[in-house]
Amino acid sequence: MANLKEIRNRITSVNSTMQITSAMKMVSAAKLKRAQDAITQMRPYAQKLQEILGNLTSSLDTSDNVYAQERELKNVLIVGINSNRGLCGGFNNNVAKKVKLIAAEHKNSNVNILPVGKKMADAIKNTDFGIIYPLKLFLKLRKT
Numbered sequence: 001m002a003n004l005k006e007i008r009n010r011i012t013s014v015n016s017t018m019q020i021t022s023a024m025k026m027v028s029a030a031k032l033k034r035a036q037d038a039i040t041q042m043r044p045y046a047q048k049l050q051e052i053l054g055n056l057t058s059s060l061d062t063s064d065n066v067y068a069q070e071r072e073l074k075n076v077l078i079v080g081i082n083s084n085r086g087l088c089g090g091f092n093n094n095v096a097k098k099v100k101l102i103a104a105e106h107k108n109s110n111v112n113i114l115p116v117g118k119k120m121a122d123a124i125k126n127t128d129f130g131i132i133y134p135l136k137l138f139l140k141l142r143k144t
Contacts, residue, residue: 073109077132078102080124082117096123103129 002010080099082092099120103111112130115121124131 073106076103076106076109076111077114078111079114079116080120082115082120082123084118092117092119092123096120099124100127103127 078099080095082095096119099113100123103113110130112132113124113127114132114134115124116134121131121133
């Protein structure tokens with residue numbers, strides 16, 4: 001059975017931990033509020049941009065546009081963007097699943113995946129699809 005000194009030390013330790021977690025909670029709440037405010041401030045710009053793009057696309061004649069024509073897919077490049085680290089495992093897993101699903105939909109084409117972020121590279125390294133690593137691509141483009 002624990003003696004009185006051990007119990008007091010334990011109570012002090014728990015109180016100290018509670019103070020630390022309370023401070024961390026306040027910091028995270030402030031960061032969340034700042035991020036929410038930034039999103040709220042960007043809404044008018046996003047709405048105006050959407051309006052401009054809508055007006056632009058409705059006035060374009062796509063019959064002569066080479067990029068608007070339907071054609072057979074031969075090569076497909078999927079860019080998967082994930083984090084390198086952090087507490088966003090659910091996000092990383094969902095992005096990796098979606099990349100694999102899109103790649104599977106285009107199985108009749110030459111599919112290459114460009115992983116951006118360590119977690120994405122780890123998630124797709126054992127797949128049958130071609131993988132283009134950003135650094136190798138950068139070095140290849142730099143030579144030309």
